[in-house]
Amino acid sequence: MADPSSYRPKPGQIPDSPGVYKFRDEHGRVIYVGKAKSLRQRLANYFQDLAGLHPRTRTMVTTAASVEWTVVSTEVEALQLEYTWIKEFDPRFNVKYRDDKSYPYLAVTLNEEFPRVQVMRGAKKKGVRYFGPYGHAWAIRETVDLMLRVFPVRTCSAGVFKRSAQIGRPCLLGYIGKCAAPCVGRISPEDHRELAEEFCDFMAGRTGAHLRRLERQMQEAAEEMEYERAARLRDDIGALKRAMEKSAVVLTDATDADLIAVAEDELEAAVQIFHVRGGRVRGQRGWVTDKVEAVTTGDLIEHALQQLYGEEQGDAVPKEVLVPALPDPVEPVAQWLTHRRGSQVSLRIPQRGDKKDLMATVARNAQQALALHKTKRASDLTTRSRALEEIAQALDLDGVPLRIECFDISHLQGEDVVASMVVFEDGLARKSEYRRFQIKGRVGDTQVWHGEGQDDVRSMHEVIGRRFRRYLQEKQKSGEWGEEPPAEEPTAAPGEASTDDPTDDPTDRLTDEDGRPKRFAYPPQLVVVDGGAPQVAAARRAMDELGIDDVAVCGLAKRLEEVWLPGEDDPVVLPRSSEGLYLLQRVRDEAHRFALTYQRSKRGKRLKASPLDAVPGLGEARRQALLKHFGSLKKLRAATVEEICQVPGVGRKTAETLAAALAGAAPSAPAVNTATGEIIEDDGAPPAALSAERGQDR
Numbered sequence: 001m002a003d004p005s006s007y008r009p010k011p012g013q014i015p016d017s018p019g020v021y022k023f024r025d026e027h028g029r030v031i032y033v034g035k036a037k038s039l040r041q042r043l044a045n046y047f048q049d050l051a052g053l054h055p056r057t058r059t060m061v062t063t064a065a066s067v068e069w070t071v072v073s074t075e076v077e078a079l080q081l082e083y084t085w086i087k088e089f090d091p092r093f094n095v096k097y098r099d100d101k102s103y104p105y106l107a108v109t110l111n112e113e114f115p116r117v118q119v120m121r122g123a124k125k126k127g128v129r130y131f132g133p134y135g136h137a138w139a140i141r142e143t144v145d146l147m148l149r150v151f152p153v154r155t156c157s158a159g160v161f162k163r164s165a166q167i168g169r170p171c172l173l174g175y176i177g178k179c180a181a182p183c184v185g186r187i188s189p190e191d192h193r194e195l196a197e198e199f200c201d202f203m204a205g206r207t208g209a210h211l212r213r214l215e216r217q218m219q220e221a222a223e224e225m226e227y228e229r230a231a232r233l234r235d236d237i238g239a240l241k242r243a244m245e246k247s248a249v250v251l252t253d254a255t256d257a258d259l260i261a262v263a264e265d266e267l268e269a270a271v272q273i274f275h276v277r278g279g280r281v282r283g284q285r286g287w288v289t290d291k292v293e294a295v296t297t298g299d300l301i302e303h304a305l306q307q308l309y310g311e312e313q314g315d316a317v318p319k320e321v322l323v324p325a326l327p328d329p330v331e332p333v334a335q336w337l338t339h340r341r342g343s344q345v346s347l348r349i350p351q352r353g354d355k356k357d358l359m360a361t362v363a364r365n366a367q368q369a370l371a372l373h374k375t376k377r378a379s380d381l382t383t384r385s386r387a388l389e390e391i392a393q394a395l396d397l398d399g400v401p402l403r404i405e406c407f408d409i410s411h412l413q414g415e416d417v418v419a420s421m422v423v424f425e426d427g428l429a430r431k432s433e434y435r436r437f438q439i440k441g442r443v444g445d446t447q448v449w450h451g452e453g454q455d456d457v458r459s460m461h462e463v464i465g466r467r468f469r470r471y472l473q474e475k476q477k478s479g480e481w482g483e484e485p486p487a488e489e490p491t492a493a494p495g496e497a498s499t500d501d502p503t504d505d506p507t508d509r510l511t512d513e514d515g516r517p518k519r520f521a522y523p524p525q526l527v528v529v530d531g532g533a534p535q536v537a538a539a540r541r542a543m544d545e546l547g548i549d550d551v552a553v554c555g556l557a558k559r560l561e562e563v564w565l566p567g568e569d570d571p572v573v574l575p576r577s578s579e580g581l582y583l584l585q586r587v588r589d590e591a592h593r594f595a596l597t598y599q600r601s602k603r604g605k606r607l608k609a610s611p612l613d614a615v616p617g618l619g620e621a622r623r624q625a626l627l628k629h630f631g632s633l634k635k636l637r638a639a640t641v642e643e644i645c646q647v648p649g650v651g652r653k654t655a656e657t658l659a660a661a662l663a664g665a666a667p668s669a670p671a672v673n674t675a676t677g678e679i680i681e682d683d684g685a686p687p688a689a690l691s692a693e694r695g696q697d698r
Contacts, residue, residue, distance in 0.1 A: 002026070004061045008047045014040040019071040020081045022089070023064035030089035032060050035078040037329070039069050056291070060093045075332035076339065083306045095269075095289050095303045106131040106140045108153075108200050113189055114161070114182045115196035116154045117144055123311075130316070131203045131282060146239045148178040150214070151199040154192070155179065202240070204278060211240060255279050257320035258308070259350075259359055262300050263366035264291070270370035271304045274362050277318075286366070288373045302327035309340050317341035322350045322359060383579055384427030390580030391526070394572055395565065397552055401526035402426055406587040407467075407539070408530040409439070409459045410595035416602045419463040420595035423524070424587050436598045437463050457538045460529055464542040471523055472546060523551055530588050532557040532571075533564045540566035556588045615661045622649055626658075637662045 019039045023032040036042030046053075046061050053061065072078050086094055107120035111127025119137050124130060144155065154161065156171055156179070164170050164183040174181035182192045202210050214237050221230035259274045268290055275283040287307065295303075301323045309317050317340045327333045330347060337345040350356040388400040404424045411417040423433035439459045527543075529535045536555035543551060554572075555564040561581065562571035574581035629647045630636040636644075644655035 002062055002065050004047050004050070004064070007064070007066045009043070009067065014043050014069070015071055016040040017071050018073070018075050018078045019069050020078050020085060021067060021069040022085065022091075023060065023093075024066045024068070025063055026065040030085070030091050031064055032091050032093040033082055033085045033089065035075075035082040037075055037078075039071070043067065043069070056093070063093075075329070076335045079306070079332050079336050083310045086306075087310070095291065095295060095300065104137045104140060106144065106203065108196055108203075110193075110196065110200075114154050114192055116156070117196070117199065118155060124316075129200050131200075131277070145178075147199065147202070148173070149239045150210070150236045151195055151202070152178055152180045153196050153199050154182055156183075211237060214240070255320060255355075256318045257322055257355075258318050259322045259355075259362045260301060260304055260308075261324055261359060261362035261366045262297055262304070263363065263370040264297065264300065265370070268370065268373065269300050270366050270373060271300065272362050272366040272369055273304075273308065274358065274365075275318075276358075284365070286369045288369065296328075297325040298327045301325055302333055305333060305337065309337060312340055314342060317345060319344070320346045320348075322348065322355060324349065324359065324363065384583070387427055387579035387583040390574070390578055391583065394563065394574055394578075394580060395526070395552060395554055397526070399525070401524070401552070403522065403524045404526045404528060404587055405467075405524040406528040406530065406591040407460065407463055408588070408591040408595040409456045409463070410592070410599040411439075412599065412603060416599055417459055418595060418599045418602060419459060420591050420598060421463070421467060422587065422591045422594055424583075424590075427583055429590060434594055435467075436594065437466065438602075439463065456531065457534045460531065460535045461538040461542045464527070464529075464539045465546065468523075468543055468546050468548050468551075471548075523548075525552065527551055527553045528584060528587055528591075529553070529555045530558075530591055531555050531564075532562070533568075536564045536566050554584075556584050558588075561585065615658050618654065618658060622647075622654075625649060 016038050018035075018037055020033065020035045021039060021043060022030050025031050034042065046057070046067075050058050050062070070081065072081060104119050104121050105124075107118055108129040108131075109116045109118070109127070110129055111125070119140050120128070120130070148155070152173075155173065156164070160171060161183050164174075164181075168184055170179065170181040170184050170186070173179035174184070174186070180187040180192055180195060182189065187195070198210065214233055218230050218233035218237065221227070221233060255276055256278065257276045259276065261272050263270045263272075268288060270286060270288045272286045273284065274281055275285075287304070289300075289303075305321070305327075317337055319341075321337065326347065326349060334345060334347045337347060350359050385400075388402070391397070392400045402425060406422050406424075408420050409417065410420070417439040419437040419439060421435040421437070423430040425433075439462060527539060529539050532555055536553055539555075540553050543549075543553065553566055556562075557564060557571070562573060563581075563584065564571050574584075625647055626636055626644070627633070630639060639659075641652065641655045641659050644650055644658060645652055650658075
C-alpha cells in the first residue's frame with residue numbers, strides 16, 4: 001500500500017486549466033482516468049487526509065504510485081480524451097458498464113450496388129443504415145417478413161445472390177413475391193436502390209406517405225375493377241400496419257429520443273436505455289456496473305452517455321436525450337453530444353406528460369435488471385465466500401457457516417399451519433435437503449396446544465425441536481451419541497418418525513426403506529429463523545432442551561432487516577451493502593416461499609376434499625365413475641346398495657362400505673352463489689369448498 005504523499009506533485013506543478021489525469025500503480029498500469037475543469041483543484045482533493053476520503057477513493061490513491069496529466073483547451077476535449085483513455089487502458093477503478101447482451105440491429109447495406117436488408121451485430125460500418133437496437137433477432141425477422149410484401153428488397157447473402165445470377169433463376173423469395181430478384185435482372189439497380197431507400201424511410205418513421213400512396217392505388221384499382229390487384233394492395237396495407245403495431249406509439253409527436261434511467265445501490269448500478277424513433281420504441285438495451293469509485297447519479301449518466309455515443313456519429317445520436325439526473329457540469333456533455341450528431345442535441349430531465357411517464361417505465365426496467373443481476377451474483381464463488389465471512393464476523397461465530405438452515409412458519413388466519421426448512425450449503429441452495437412440516441402442537445409425545453391459531457412462537461419451538469430430535473436420533477443410531485436421549489423426548493415421537501402413523505408427513509421421515517440416512521442427518525452451523533427476538537428465543541430454548549449447544553441461532557426480522565441473537569436486547573445491524581445481509585435475505589425469502597407454497601397446497605387439498613376420498617378401496621377411477629353415474633354426491637348418498645352396485649367396477653362389498661361411509665358423514669350446508677342467491681347443487685365437492693373457492697376468485 002503506497003502513501004499518497006510519496007508521489008504527490010509539488011505545489012505549483014499542477015496547472016489550473018482543463019485536462020485529463022491518469023493514476024498509475026507501481027507496475028505502470030493505468031488504474032484510474034479522470035477529467036477536470038481545473039486539474040489543480042481536482043487533484044488536490046485526492047491528496048487530503050485519507051480519513052476524509054471515500055473508501056473506494058482511498059483504496060485507489062493507496063494503490064496508485066504516480067499521477068500524470070494532459071492539458072486540453074476545453075472541457076469538451078477533456079470529455080473526449082477521457083473516453084478515449086478509458087477505452088484504451090481499461091482502468092480497474094473507473095466505472096465500466098458491462099453490456100448485458102449483444103444487441104442486434106436491422107441494417108440496410110446502402111454501400112452495395114444492390115442494398116441488402118439483414119440482421120447485424122457488432123461494430124457499425126460506414127455506408128450502412130441501422131435501425132434499432134432490438135431486443136431479439138427474431139423481432140427483426142418478423143418485421144422484415146411483413147414489410148417484404150411492400151418493399152421486396154434483397155435479403156440474401158452474397159453467395160446466394162451470385163449463385164442465382166449464374167444459373168439465371170431467383171431463390172424462393174423471388175418466386176413468392178418477397179424479393180424483386182435483382183439477381184436475374186427483374187429490376188434495375190437504380191429502382192432497387194430506390195426501393196431500399198423507401199424501406200429505410202418507412203423504418204425511420206415516415207409511414208404516412210407510404211400508407212396513403214398504397215390506399216390511393218387500392219382505390220384506383222377498385223374503381224377500374226382490378227379487384228385482384230386491389231386485394232393485394234389491401235393485404236400490403238395490412239402487413240405494414242401490423243409491422244407498425246409491433247412497436248406501439250409512446251410519444252405522439254414523432255419524437256426521436258433516447259431515454260436513460262439508472263437503478264443503483266451502494267455497490268452496483270444498472271442502466272436501461274429505450275431508443276424511441278418516430279414516437280415508437282425501436283429498441284432497448286441495458287448495462288450493469290460495479291461502483292468502484294465514488295460517483296453520483298449524474299456521474300453515472302455521464303459515463304453511460306460516453307458508453308452509448310462514444311463511437312456514434314450523425315443520426316445515431318438523437319435530437320433529445322432524456323435522463324433522470326444531469327451531469328455536473330452539463331454544458332460540456334451537451335456540447336460533446338451536439339458535436340457527435342452535427343446539430344443541436346437537447347439533454348434534459350422530463351418534467352411532465354408522456355415523456356415523464358415513459359421515463360418511469362424505463363426506471364422500472366432498470367430496477368428489475370438490477371434485481372436480476374443480484375440474483376445471478378449469488379452464484380459467484382468469491383462473493384459467496386465474502387458473504388459467509390461477513391456473517392461469521394457479525395455473529396461472532398467460531399468459523400464460517402458452511403451449512404445454513406432457515407425455518408419459517410406459514411398459515412392462513414391460524415389454519416393449515418405449516419413450517420419449512422431450507423438448506424444453503426456454501427452459500428447456494430441445496431433443494432434436495434429442503435423439508436416441510438405440519439404443525440401438530442406437540443412437544444415430544446405430549447399435546448400441549450391445538451396446533452391452530454396464529455402462535456408462530458410455539459410453532460417455531462415445535463419445528464426446531466422436531467428437526468434436532470431427529471438429528472439426535474440419527475447420532476444415536478450411528479453410535480456417535482453415547483447417551484440415551486432425554487426421557488421426555490422419545491426416539492420416535494407420535495406423528496413424526498413412525499411410518500405406520502397415517503398422519504405422518506412423508507417428507508418428514510428419517511430413513512429410506514433400506515435404512516440409510518435420509519432426513520436430518522447433518523447438523524447446520526447456523527440456524528436462521530424468520531422473525532425477531534421471540535422466535536429466536538423459542539428456537540434457542542428448543543435446542544437447549546435437547547442439549548444442542550454447538551449450533552448458532554439468529555433471526556432476521558422483515559421490517560428493518562435486523563439480525564437478532566438469543567439473549568440480546570439489541571439487534572445486530574449489518575450494512576445495507578453487506579454481502580452477508582444479502583445472503584441472509586435470500587435464505588429467509590427462500591424459506592418463506594417454500595413454506596407458503598406448501599401451505600397453499602394443503603389449503604387447496606382441504607378445500608377440494610370429498611367424503612369419497614376416505615372410503616377404502618375406492619380409487620380415482622371408481623370415484624369418477626360413481627359421480628358420473630349419479631350426477632352428484634347428494635344423489636349418491638341417497639342411493640341404495642343395489643343401485644350403487646349397478647356402477648361398472650363397483651362390487652357389493654365396496655358398495656356396502658361406501659354406503660356406510662356416506663351414511664356416517666354428515667352432509668354439509670348447501671353452497672350459495674353469492675352473486676345470484678341460488679343454492680348450488682352438490683356435485684362431489686363439499687359446498688363449503690365451492691363457496692370458498694368462489695370467494696377466492698373474486
